[in-house]
Amino acid sequence: MRHVIFRVEKERYGLPLSAVREVVVPPERFTRVPRAPPAITGVMNLRGRVVTVVELRQLLSLPEGPTPSARVVLLDRGRRDLGLLVTDVDGIEAVERVSAAPGKLTPAVRGVARLGGLGVTVLDPEGLDAAVVALFTHSK
Amino acid sequence: MTMDMSRYLGLFISEATDHLEALGRDLVQLERESSAGVVDSMFRHAHSVKGMASSMGFESIAILAHRVEDLVDAVRQDRGRLDRDVVDLLLTAADTMLAQVRAVAENTPPEDASALLTQLGNRVTAMTGQALAATRVARVTALKPAGGSSEDSDGSVVSVPARTGGAAPPAPPAPSTGTDSSGGVGGATTQVGGAKTSVEGSPEASGASSAPRSVVGMAGASVVVAGLDLPPDLLAPVVPSPDTAGSTAGAPGVDAASSAVAAVAAAMGLVAPATTDLGDGLKASAGALPVATPPAVPDARVASQRWAVRLRIAPTCQVPGVRAFLVHKRLTNLGSLVDLRPALEELKAGRIPDGYIQLELETAAGDAGIHASLKNVAEVEVISVKPAVAAPAPVVTPLPTAEGNRPANDSSSRTVRVRTELLDYFLDTVGELMLATARLREVSKVLPENTRPALEEGVYRLHTLVKDLHDKVMTARMTPLSLITDRLPRAARDIARRKEREVDLVITGAEIELDRAILDELADPLMHLLRNCIDHGLESPEERIAAKKGPRGRVLVAVKRARDRVIIELEDDGRGMDPAKLKTSAVAKGLLSVENAARLTDREAFLLSCLPGVSTAKDITDISGRGVGMDAVKRVVENVGGTLEIDSEKGRGTRFTLRLPLTVAVVHLLLVEVGEEVFGLPIAKVVGATEADGDLLSRSRETALLPHGNSLLPVHSLDTLLGVPAPARQGARPFVVMDADSGRVALAVDRLLGQEEVVLKPLSRPLDLLPGLSGITILGSGRPVFILDVPRLLSA
Numbered sequence: 001m002r003h004v005i006f007r008v009e010k011e012r013y014g015l016p017l018s019a020v021r022e023v024v025v026p027p028e029r030f031t032r033v034p035r036a037p038p039a040i041t042g043v044m045n046l047r048g049r050v051v052t053v054v055e056l057r058q059l060l061s062l063p064e065g066p067t068p069s070a071r072v073v074l075l076d077r078g079r080r081d082l083g084l085l086v087t088d089v090d091g092i093e094a095v096e097r098v099s100a101a102p103g104k105l106t107p108a109v110r111g112v113a114r115l116g117g118l119g120v121t122v123l124d125p126e127g128l129d130a131a132v133v134a135l136f137t138h139s140k
Numbered sequence: 141m142t143m144d145m146s147r148y149l150g151l152f153i154s155e156a157t158d159h160l161e162a163l164g165r166d167l168v169q170l171e172r173e174s175s176a177g178v179v180d181s182m183f184r185h186a187h188s189v190k191g192m193a194s195s196m197g198f199e200s201i202a203i204l205a206h207r208v209e210d211l212v213d214a215v216r217q218d219r220g221r222l223d224r225d226v227v228d229l230l231l232t233a234a235d236t237m238l239a240q241v242r243a244v245a246e247n248t249p250p251e252d253a254s255a256l257l258t259q260l261g262n263r264v265t266a267m268t269g270q271a272l273a274a275t276r277v278a279r280v281t282a283l284k285p286a287g288g289s290s291e292d293s294d295g296s297v298v299s300v301p302a303r304t305g306g307a308a309p310p311a312p313p314a315p316s317t318g319t320d321s322s323g324g325v326g327g328a329t330t331q332v333g334g335a336k337t338s339v340e341g342s343p344e345a346s347g348a349s350s351a352p353r354s355v356v357g358m359a360g361a362s363v364v365v366a367g368l369d370l371p372p373d374l375l376a377p378v379v380p381s382p383d384t385a386g387s388t389a390g391a392p393g394v395d396a397a398s399s400a401v402a403a404v405a406a407a408m409g410l411v412a413p414a415t416t417d418l419g420d421g422l423k424a425s426a427g428a429l430p431v432a433t434p435p436a437v438p439d440a441r442v443a444s445q446r447w448a449v450r451l452r453i454a455p456t457c458q459v460p461g462v463r464a465f466l467v468h469k470r471l472t473n474l475g476s477l478v479d480l481r482p483a484l485e486e487l488k489a490g491r492i493p494d495g496y497i498q499l500e501l502e503t504a505a506g507d508a509g510i511h512a513s514l515k516n517v518a519e520v521e522v523i524s525v526k527p528a529v530a531a532p533a534p535v536v537t538p539l540p541t542a543e544g545n546r547p548a549n550d551s552s553s554r555t556v557r558v559r560t561e562l563l564d565y566f567l568d569t570v571g572e573l574m575l576a577t578a579r580l581r582e583v584s585k586v587l588p589e590n591t592r593p594a595l596e597e598g599v600y601r602l603h604t605l606v607k608d609l610h611d612k613v614m615t616a617r618m619t620p621l622s623l624i625t626d627r628l629p630r631a632a633r634d635i636a637r638r639k640e641r642e643v644d645l646v647i648t649g650a651e652i653e654l655d656r657a658i659l660d661e662l663a664d665p666l667m668h669l670l671r672n673c674i675d676h677g678l679e680s681p682e683e684r685i686a687a688k689k690g691p692r693g694r695v696l697v698a699v700k701r702a703r704d705r706v707i708i709e710l711e712d713d714g715r716g717m718d719p720a721k722l723k724t725s726a727v728a729k730g731l732l733s734v735e736n737a738a739r740l741t742d743r744e745a746f747l748l749s750c751l752p753g754v755s756t757a758k759d760i761t762d763i764s765g766r767g768v769g770m771d772a773v774k775r776v777v778e779n780v781g782g783t784l785e786i787d788s789e790k791g792r793g794t795r796f797t798l799r800l801p802l803t804v805a806v807v808h809l810l811l812v813e814v815g816e817e818v819f820g821l822p823i824a825k826v827v828g829a830t831e832a833d834g835d836l837l838s839r840s841r842e843t844a845l846l847p848h849g850n851s852l853l854p855v856h857s858l859d860t861l862l863g864v865p866a867p868a869r870q871g872a873r874p875f876v877v878m879d880a881d882s883g884r885v886a887l888a889v890d891r892l893l894g895q896e897e898v899v900l901k902p903l904s905r906p907l908d909l910l911p912g913l914s915g916i917t918i919l920g921s922g923r924p925v926f927i928l929d930v931p932r933l934l935s936a
Contacts, residue, residue: 031924032817034862035910043907043916043924048572050916050924052907081904136909 001096005120006073006089008056012120013086014095014113019125021076023089026053037135041085046074051081052132059084059131060108075125082132098122107131152196153245154557159185159192160238161626163208164231168629171227172644174219176516180466182230183212189237200250201240207260208233214267221267224637229259231630444475444502448528449510453495454519461490463520464497470513475503500528558616560656566613567657571899573606578920614655614803621699621708622650624663628670628697635674642681642692643674649699654706655803657902658780662708662800665773669710669796670695672770677714677794687791689713704802711795717788719745726751731882746786746794750774751881774881779914779929781807781824807900809917809927811893812876814858815866818893820917820927827877827884829892834873846886848877853886861912861933866890881931900927 003014004023030042030053039058043050053072072083098111107127113120163185170178190205208230215222233256240250451467453460464487471477479500482492503509507525514522577599584595625647632645654662678684678693685691696711723737726748732740740748750770777784782800809820810829830848837844837855844855855875859866875886898917907913912933918924 029816031926032864033907033910034817034819034864034926034928035912036907045918045922045924048575048918049568050901050904050907050918052904082906133906133909136906 001094002092003095003120003122004073004089005091005093005115006071006086008060008062008087011062012090012115012118013056014093014115014120014122015073015075015125017092019076021074024072024074024083025070026072026085039132039135044072044083046081046083049081051083053083053085054132054135056084056086059128059135060106075128082129084128095120095122148196149244150559151557152192153241156189156192156201156241157238159189160234160241163189164234164630165626167227167230167234168633170222171224171633174222176216176219177518179212179216179219183209183216184462184465186212198240198244198250200253201237201244204233204237204240204253204257204260207257207264208237210264211260211267214264217268226263229263232256233260444504445506446478446500446502446528447507447510448500448524448526449498450523450525451497451499451514452521452523453492453497454521455495457495457519459490460492460495461488463517464488464490464492466517467497467514467520470517471499471501471503471510474505474509474513475501477501563613563617563656567617568901570606570610570613571901574610574899575918575920575922577603577606579922582920617656618653618802619656619659620651620653621659621706623659624666625650625697625699627663628666631667631670632674632695635671639675640680641674641678643678644692644694645670645697646694647697647699649701650697652699652701652706653802654800658782658800658803661776661780662798665776665798666697666708666710668769668773670697673710673712673714673794677712677716679715683715687715702799706800706802708798708800709795710798711793713793716790716792716794717746717749717786718790719788722746722748726882736883743785743787746788747774747784749786750784771881775929775932778825778931781822807898807915807917807927809896809898810876811896811919811925812858812874812887812889813891813893814862814889815864817862817864818919818923818925819858819862820896820898820925821876821878821887821930822914822927823895825879825930827879829874829876830886831872831874833871834869834888846875846877848884848886851884853877853884855886855888856934857888859888859890861887862928878930880934885930885934887930898925 002017004017004020005012005014006023007013024046027044030044032042033040033052039055041053041055043052045051051072051074071086071089073086073089075082075084093115095113095115098113101109101111101121108123108131109127110122110124113122163182166178166182166185170182186205186209190202190209193199193201193205211226211230211233215226236251236253236256240253243250449471453463457463468477468480468484468487477499479498480487481498486492487497501510505513507527510525511522514520580595580599580602584592584599587595628647629645632643635641636643673695674693678695679687679689681691684693694713696709698709698711700707700709719740719742722745723732723740726732727734727737729751731751732748737745750773774784777798777800780800782798785797785799786794787797788794807820808823810823810826812819812821828848830846832846834844834855837846838852839845845852846855847853858864869890874889874892876889876892877884877886896919898919900915900917902908902915903910903913907916912929913926914929914932915927916924917927
C-alpha cells in the first residue's frame with residue numbers, strides 16, 4: 001500500500017496515502033485553542049475550513065523538545081479537520097510488510113516497516129483520531 | 141453487498157426508517173382514537189417495508205413486517221381487538237425492525253426476532269381464531285409442484301378463490317379467513333409472504349435467500365394464473381382487443397396476464413418476471429388450483445359480473461400514488477381486476493395523467509358494492525361504474541404514456557431527497573465563500589486608488605451573489621419541527637406508561653420550519669423537557685382527582701413563529717414549581733447568597749432549576765428531579781442563540797418557553813483581545829463594558845469585585861479562565877459585563893476590538909469536547925476566532 005512518508009525530527013513515519021488529504025505549509029501563527037491539551041498546536045484557517053493541528057511528537061509521547069516544523073499533514077477524516085505538525089515530508093512510498101512496533105502499544109501506531117534499509121513507523125489513522133480524542137477527554 | 145445494491149441501500153434505509161417511524165406514530169395515535177384511516181396507514185407502512193425489505197433481500201425484516209401486516213390486518217377487521225398489549229407488541233415489532241434496518245446500515249448482524257415472530261403469530265391466531273395455514277397448500281403446490289408443502293404450513297392465508305372468480309366466499313372485510321391480509325396487491329404480497337415464510341421454516345427450501353426475485357416472480361405468475369386460468373371462457377371476450385387498448389399483439393389473455401404479473405411484481409417493488417416464469421407458473425398452478433378450489437368455480441360464473449369503473453383523483457391530492465394504491469387495494473378486495481390503466485406501477489409512482497384511472501373489475505358485489513368500497517378513500521371521485529359485458533368500449537382513450545408522463549414527472553421531480561451532509565457541505569462552502577469575499581474586500585483596501593474601484597465593484601457584485609446563495613442554502617436547510625416532534629407522542633406514551641400517568645399530548649404548529657442544525661440540537665432538549673413534564677410535572681391520576689383536576693394530564697407543545705424567531709412552548713397542567721423551594725435548594729448548594737435569593741423574581745427563581753443539582757423534586761418524588769439535565773437544556777438552547785424561560789404556577793402547571801433563531805449561521809459578537817489572541821463574546825449575553833484599574837478594585841476572598849450599577853460583580857480574568865498567556869497589566873483595563881447562570885460577572889480583557897456579525901461554524905471533533913467554546917468563526921483577516929460560552933467557562 002502507498003504511504004506518505006514524513007519525518008518528526010529524525011524519525012520517519014508513514015500514513016496510508018488514502019488517509020492523507022494534503023500537505024500544507026503551516027501559517028505564521030496558529031490560533032491558540034483555549035483549555036486544550038498541550039499537544040494541540042492550535043487551529044488554522046485552510047481556505048475557510050478550520051483545521052485543528054496536533055503536534056505529533058506529543059501525541060506519540062516522544063520526549064519534549066522543540067519541533068522545527070515545516071509542514072502540516074492533513075488527514076482525510078470526513079468532516080473532522082485534523083492536521084499533524086511534522087518536520088518535513090519525504091514523499092510517497094509503497095510500504096508492504098508491517099511488523100509489530102517495539103515498546104509500549106499505542107493505538108496510533110500500527111507497526112514498523114523497512115523502507116530503503118531504514119525503519120519507518122507506520123501510523124494508524126483511526127488510532128490517531130482516537131488518540132487525539134483521548135487527549136481531550138483525559139485532560140478534563 | 142455489490143455496488144449495485146449499495147446504491148439503493150441508502151434509499152432503503154431512509155425510506156424504511158420513515159415508514160417504521162410513521163408506523164409507530166400511527167400506533168400511538170390509534171391507541172388514542174381508533175380510526176380506519178390510521179389502520180390503513182399502518183398497514184401501508186408495514187406493507188411498504190415488507191416490499192422494500194424483500195426486494196433488497198433482507199429476509200428477517202420482510203418476515204417481521206409481514207407478521208406485523210397480519211396483525212394489523214386482524215385489527216383492521218375488528219378495531220375492538222386493539223388493546224394496549226397489542227399496541228405494545230406492534231411497537232416492539234416496529235422498534236425491532238428499526239433496529240434491524242439500523243443493523244443493515246451499520247452492516248452488523250440483525251438482532252434475533254424469532255420470539256417476537258412467535259408472539260405476533262400467536263396474537264393473530266388468538267384474534268382470528270384460526271391457525272396461520274388454511275388454503276396455503278394450493279399455492280405451495282403451485283410454487284413447488286414437487287410437493288413438500290407440509291413443512292411450511294405456517295405461512296399467511298391466501299384464498300385463491302377470492303381472486304379467481306370474485307364471487308368466492310370472503311367478502312371485502314373478509315373477517316373469517318384473513319384473506320386479504322395484504323389487500324390490493326393481495327395475492328402477490330401474500331405470496332411473497334408465503335415464499336418468505338417458507339424460507340423461515342426451512343431456509344434452504346426455496347433458495348429464496350439467494351434469489352428472492354425469482355421466487356417472487358414465480359409467485360406473481362401463479363397469482364395471475366389464479367385470476368385467469370379458471371374462467372377462460374368468461375375472460376376471453378372481454379379482454380380489450382388490441383386496437384382499443386392500443387396494446388401489443390399476441391394472445392390477449394397472455395398479454396393481460398403478463399401485464400398483471402408485471403403489475404403485481406411492480407407492486408412488490410420488484411422487476412417484472414420473465415415470461416418463462418409465467419409459463420411455468422401456468423403449468424404448475426393449472427394442475428394445482430382446481431384441487432384446492434373446486435367449489436369456487438361455478439359460483440364465480442354465476443354471480444360475478446364485470447364492471448367498468450372510472451375514477452378521478454383530485455388534482456390537489458398530494459399523494460396520488462397512495463390514493464391510487466388504496467383504490468386498487470379496495471377493489472381487489474371485491475374481486476379480480478382485469479384491466480387497469482394506468483398500470484399499477486405507474487399508479488404507485490403517482491404517474492396518473494390528469495388523475496384519471498380506469499379499470500375493469502369482475503365482482504359479485506355490484507355497483508353499490510364498488511361505490512361503497514371506494515366511499516372512504518379520500519380525494520377520489522368515482523366518475524362512473526358501468527357494466528362491461530361484451531366488448532367494452534373504453535370510456536376514455538388512454539393518453540399516450542409519453543405525453544401523459546411529462547406533467548406527472550414534473551410534479552414528482554419538484555422535490556428530491558438530499559443527504560443532510562450535502563446540505564451541511566453547501567452551508568460550509570457558502571460560508572467560506574462569504575469569508576473569501578470579506579477577505580477580498582480587505583485586500584482591496586490596500587490597493588492603489590486607481591485600481592480600487594474596479595475591484596470593489598466586482599467584490600460588491602460577488603458579495604450580493606454570495607449572500608443570495610447563502611439565503612437559498614439556508615432555505616433549503618429549513619426543516620419542519622415535526623421531524624422531532626413526531627417522536628414525542630411515542631415517547632410520551634412510553635414515559636406515561638412507565639410512570640403510570642395518564643397523559644394527553646397535544647402538538648400544534650409542528651409544520652413550522654427551523655434550520656436543520658438547530659433542529660438537530662433540539663431533539664434531546666425537547667425530549668428532556670417532555671420527560672420532565674410527565675415525570676415530575678404531572679401528578680398521578682389519584683393526586684389529580686384530589687386536586688380537582690381531570691385524571692388525565694395534558695402536555696401541550698405549541699410551536700409559533702414570531703418574526704425572525706421560532707417559539708416553542710411546552711406546557712403541562714401538573715403541580716407546578718415552587719420558587720421558594722428552588723431558592724432554598726440553590727442557597728443550600730452554595731450557588732446563591734441568601735440576599736441574592738431574596739432579590740430574585742419568581743421567573744428568575746424558576747431558572748435556578750437549570751443550575752446543576754438544584755431541584756425541588758426531591759421532596760415531591762423520590763426520583764431525581766428537574767435539576768438533572770435542565771442545565772444541559774438551557775445550554776443547548778443558548779448555544780444555538782436562543783433563550784429559555786420558565787413560568788410556573790403552583791398547582792396549575794409549568795411552561796417552558798424556548799425562543800430560537802431561525803438559523804444559527806449568523807451571530808453578533810463582541811471581539812476582545814486577550815494576550816495575543818482574539819475571542820468572540822455573544823452580544824446577546826453582553827450587558828456592557830467599563831474600564832477600571834484592576835489593582836484598585838476591592839476584593840472578597842481573593843476575588844476582585846467590580847462596581848456596576850448598584851451592585852458588585854465578581855471579576856474573572858479571561859486569560860486565566862482560558863489558559864492564555866498574557867502579560868500582567870497595570871492601570872486601567874477594560875471589563876466586559878456579561879450574564880451568566882447565577883447572575884452577572886465581569887470579565888477582565890486586554891482590549892475591546894469592536895462588534896462584528898460573523899458566520900458561525902460549529903466545532904468539529906475534537907474541539908467540541910472542550911467546555912466553554914460554543915463555536916468558531918473566521919474573520920475577514922482570515923484569522924480563526926473562538927466564540928466563548930461564558931457560563932460554561934465559569935462552571936467547568
